[in-house]
Amino acid sequence: MELKGATSTLFFFLLLLLQTVLFFPFPAFAGDIVHQDDISPKRPGCENNFVLVKVPTYVNGVEEIEFVGVGARFGPTLESKEKRAIHTRLEIPDPSDCCSQPKNKLIGRVILVHRGNCSFTAKANFAEAAGASAIIIINNQTELFKMVCEVNETDVTIGIPTVMLPQDAGVKLENYIKNNSIVSVQLYSPKRPPVDIAEVFLWLMAVGTIICASYWSAWSAKEAAIEQDKLLKDGSNEYLDMEKTGSGGVVDISTMSAIFFVVIASCFLVMLYKYMSIWFIDILVTLFCIGGIEGLQTCLVALLSSFRWFEHASGSFVKVPVLGSVSYLLLAVSPFCIAFAVLWAVCRHKVFAWIGQDILGIALIVTVLQIVRVPNLKVGTVLLSCAFMYDIFWVFVSKLWFKESVMIVVARGDKSGEDGIPMLLKIPRMFDPWGGYSIIGFGDILLPGLLIAFSLRFDWLSKKNLRAGYFLWTMIAYGLGLLITYIALNMMDGHGQPALLYIVPFTLGTLLTLGRKRGDLMILWTRGEPERPCPHHQLETSQ
Incomplete structure (x- = not known):
């Protein structure tokens, strides 16, 4: 139930380790494209941006299912509005791979062909010559593939759209046609909005969580300082016991443990990447539930205890x-x-499960920030600097060794058959035609939150007001860093971004700069709290 002392330390340090697996917000979209086209540069006639394509399917006039495909680098761009996309009958050419001139009449039809035996552009050219209005190519795998022009191809001026569908979707369409059903499709590629309201709510959720956790941590530190001063004033030996055992199960991170923490997190991330499976996800879900229960208990008890009805x-x-x-x-x-x-x-x-996940996650984050603390700016700098390099390495540099971004693969849960691990906050994208979620890893809140909570504790113990202190400015810096992350995310067309790449320089740089300018840097760096003018002086309980 409620953990104390060493047990609490071990338990929450394990959870903090699990939560730092994800350090960045990554929007989950339908129909992820797995092939990375890094070797085929754009050139005239073959310079389209890769876009996802919606393919609503109608069987005998009744809408059956909507598939998701990907547009080719060549050919005209697709209509972006569903109401303007024309219903066109779907046909299978002869031969079915369309690597030679089709023998059947295809004028005005959308043709469904199999991948293989010739290039994508050759299929499109034969289809256009046969009078087809568009061509859908069935991939030989259940993923999508980016269709590009071959290096030595010259005839790439193609006048009909080319779309690829995954194998399972193509087989379904093919079976409908072979069963003598009349199949028609629409092809259109709706544009994503520049900003979705989900990102705004997620930003508010992250900022609000850190503010609540920081004030709770600062209040606990002030109460502990008052209690210690009372014990000193009374000449009690209990103060020495508190110094040895700690108060309330609070854990102070050391410099070595900060470095060790990031190293172990890297090992754990690789283990997730290599051995991710449904049973592994079940273990993580169990751990998340245990941590969520403990966090929710702690938050509810603290909240209800503030009401006089529950004092007894x-x-x-x-x-x-x-x-x-x-x-x-x-x-x-x-x-x-x-x-x-x-x-x-x-x-x-379930579609509504994100609400429960966010409640458990926020309670867990707030509780961890209450129990795990950064004792001074030196430890905070080491911790955030290591996490900064960790984030960049596993999102970008890991591609050189693993041929794909380890962090993004783990975040999406590509190898688990599920939507990813639960150690993140997420909100459904409300106005995005492609759906999905805007998400942020716990580490992007927890690690900067440790530094921000430290700044507020310092402000309260040194009796600085909001403007003269450090909390307000580090909190603003965090909000700006997270905002820049989402701007970069949208500019990169939804590709995963390491949030700490932007958040760490903003928050840590602000605290270091202000501390040096105000002459508090040495105290912040070493002690982490102001010196007491007199050990028998009792701190005032009001700010």
Whole structure:
């Protein structure tokens, strides 16, 4: 139930490790294109941008299913509005690969052909010569493939659209036609909006989570400082015990543990990449649920304890085997937290499951930021710098060794058969015709959050107001860094971006610059808290 001391330290450090697997926001879209075209440069007649294409299918006049394909680098661009896309009958040519002039009449038809035996442009040229209005090529795999022009091809001035469908979709269409059904399709490529409202809500969610966690952490630090000063004033030896054991199960990260943390996270990421499977996802879901239960319990108990109606329940304890002393309030909220997490795990594939995942995730992040702390700016700099390099390496540099971005493959859950691991916050894209989610990894909130919470604790203990302190400016820097991340994400056409690439320079640079300008850098770097003018001086309880 409620973990204390060393058990709490070990448990939350494990969860913090799991959460840093994902450090970037990555929008999940339908129909991911797996082939990367890095060797075929654009040239006249073969310079289209690759776009996803919607292919609504009508069988005997009734709409059956909508497939997703990808447009070729050659040929005209497709219509972007569904209402302007023409219903056109689908036919199979003879020969079915369309590597020679078709024998049947195809004027005005969209033809469905198999991949292979000749180039994509050769198929398109034969189809255009036969009078077809468009050509759909069935891939020989269940993924999509980017169709490009061959290096030595010259006849690439093609006047009809070319679209590729995955193998399973093409086989379904082919079976409809072979069963003598009248099949017609529409081909159009709707444009994504520059900004989706989901990104705005996700930004607010990340910023709000850090603000709440920082204030809770700062309040706990101030209360602990007041208690310590009271003990010193009374001459009690309990202060020495608090120094040895820590107060409330709080964990201070050291410089070596910060480096070790990122190294282990890298090893764990590679393990996920190599051995990702449905059973591995189930293990991660179980760990996430355990952490979510603990986080939700901690947050609810802290919230309810602030109301006078629950003061007695939160202050009364009962001994429970194995767990020790547990408050009645904790016993009351625990069944609800367990039921909530189990319900999410069972229904995690439902369209509404993102709500439960976000609630559990936010509670977990807030609790971790309450328990795990950066003691000074030196440790914070080492931790964020290592995470900064980690992010860049596993998103970009890992392509040189693994031929694909390890971070993006793990984030999408390509090898697991699911939508990815649960250690992230996500919101459905509301006005995107392609659907999907805007997501952000826990690490993009947790790691900067550790530094921002440290800045607020320093402000409160040194009695700095909001403008003269460091919290406001590091919080603004975080918000700007995350905003720049989403701008870069949209400019890169939805390709995954390492958020810490932008967030770390903003937050860490702001704190270092302000600290040096105000003359507090040495204290921030070493002690992490202001010196007390007198050990018997009691801190005021109000800010």
